[in-house]
Amino acid sequence: MVRLTRVEQQARTRAAVLAAAREEFAEHGFGPARVDRIAERAELTRGAVYSNFPSKRALYLAVLIDLAGKGSGEPLATVSPTSRLDALGVFARVWLERLPLVGDSAPGGRLQLRSLDGVFDDGHGPAVLAQVARLEALLLAIALERGAPVRRVRLAELVLTMLDGAGHRAETSPGFGDPFDVAHACRHLAGIDLEDTWAPPHLPYVSPARTCADAWEAPAGLVDVISGEPVGFSDGLVVVLGAGRLGAAEEAVRSAKPGEQVVVAVVTDDREEIGRLVRLRVTDVVACLRRVFAAEPWRHVRLVLDDDAAVASAIGLADVGDETESAVSVRAGVIVARAHGRGAGHAAGARMREAMP
Structure with a gap:
């Protein structure tokens, strides 16, 4: 019989909790999910769950991080530097892959969407989300600018707003709309002149x-x-x-x-x-x-x-x-x-x- 080290046992317990939590959230959603049922699915005690994750919210976020990280190891692709329109279209299609199918259950669809609806209604979570959205837009804008002295942050914000809206629509009205239309629209947003400038009034x-x-x-x-x-x-x-x-x-x-x-x-x-x-x-x-x-x-x-x-x-x-x-x-x-x-x-x-x- 192979004896596991403490670290190995902790890793196995954590993996079991995450797997059970994913099943629970996919079946019931965040709000109705119960830590007791997650412990039962994992064949662990409630205390074992809380020893790895201090709250149901922390556990839900860990499950979503695991889902989001599945594609993070993909090799970096290459888009023609002269094709900002095509780049936005491809980016939108990649982002929209998370949209649930019509036959998916509502809780499972929300999990696939990485939905945070009802997860951070208290505290300063919404304010942090607004700040994270600005960071997301900056990262996309850097790729769109490609070193050129033209700011593309407002364009990136517009694209991400459209994609987030498509995700929310898919969550509340599954099957409505065509994701290819959304990707096509994002592609053509690159042609809009937003007169984007960098002049925050507080910097002086x-x-x-x-x-x-x-x-x-x-x-x-x-x-x-x-x-x-x-x-x-x-x-x-x-x-x-x-x-x-x-x-x-x-x-x-x-x-x-x-x-x-x-x-x-x-x-x-x-x-x-x-x-x-x-x-x-x-x-x-x-x-x-x-x-x-x-x-x-x-x-x-x-x-x-x-x-x-x-x-x-x-x-x-x-x-x-x-x-x-x-x-x-x-x-x-x-x-x-x-x-x-x-x-x-x-x-x-x-x-x-x-x-x-």
């Missing part, structure tokens, strides 16, 4: 970054969510953003000198629920992007889901929360500028540009 009033010469030890073992590769903390901008401040990622990306690396590390003080919420949405959109676009557009942007606040600790932050916003500029292994508070990424990036030839 952001406090300048403080110059310094602080040695630091770059954290190891972190993975870029976009490329799936280890993050190398070379010269560039390192920004730590709480889950409630993710929209500020664009400030860091726009402020950095062309070609300079920008590392965006996402933190929260509620990793079980808010942390999983961010991971779900980011994993989901990145899985779609990886199947459509080559890696080139994001080669200077690294996104880290910093569950253990390793990046935050490395730059000297003792406490982190959903409103955290802090940034440093790094040159030759030395922190040369620091900024904290609203506009930190912009301030540190501006100071980095001033210091470089």
Whole structure:
């Protein structure tokens, strides 16, 4: 008889809980699902379920993350740089693959859609979702811009809004509408002139970054969510953003000198629920992007889901929360500028540009 190590046993228990929870949520939906039934399906105790997942919401999010991550290992595709219309059409078709079929049960369809309806009606979940949506739009926009000095964030927001609307319609009225029509419409949105500009009104009033010469030890073992590769903390901008401040990622990306690396590390003080919420949405959109676009557009942007606040600790932050916003500029292994508070990424990036030839 083979004896399992403690780690192996924990992994087996966790896998059994996830499998049972997926069946329960697919059969009953989030609200009516019961942890007691999940434990019974997994042939475990209720306590064993809660020892792995502190709440039903955390467990539901873990199931959705597992579903969303199925396509995250797909190889990066290649789309012609001159075909933004085709790229949006393909992206929409990939996104719409999650739509349930007419014969699917309502709870199973909502699970396939990664529906969060009724999951975050309390707390500040909706506010975090709004911030995550801004990050999703930025990631899609970077691919659409391909380094050109034309902002495509409003276009990306419009496309994602249409796709989210199609998902909501499929959830409430299964079988209504044609997903190919939606993809075709998304493709042609690229031809709309939205007169998109980058001019946030608060940036001129952001406090300048403080110059310094602080040695630091770059954290190891972190993975870029976009490329799936280890993050190398070379010269560039390192920004730590709480889950409630993710929209500020664009400030860091726009402020950095062309070609300079920008590392965006996402933190929260509620990793079980808010942390999983961010991971779900980011994993989901990145899985779609990886199947459509080559890696080139994001080669200077690294996104880290910093569950253990390793990046935050490395730059000297003792406490982190959903409103955290802090940034440093790094040159030759030395922190040369620091900024904290609203506009930190912009301030540190501006100071980095001033210091470089």
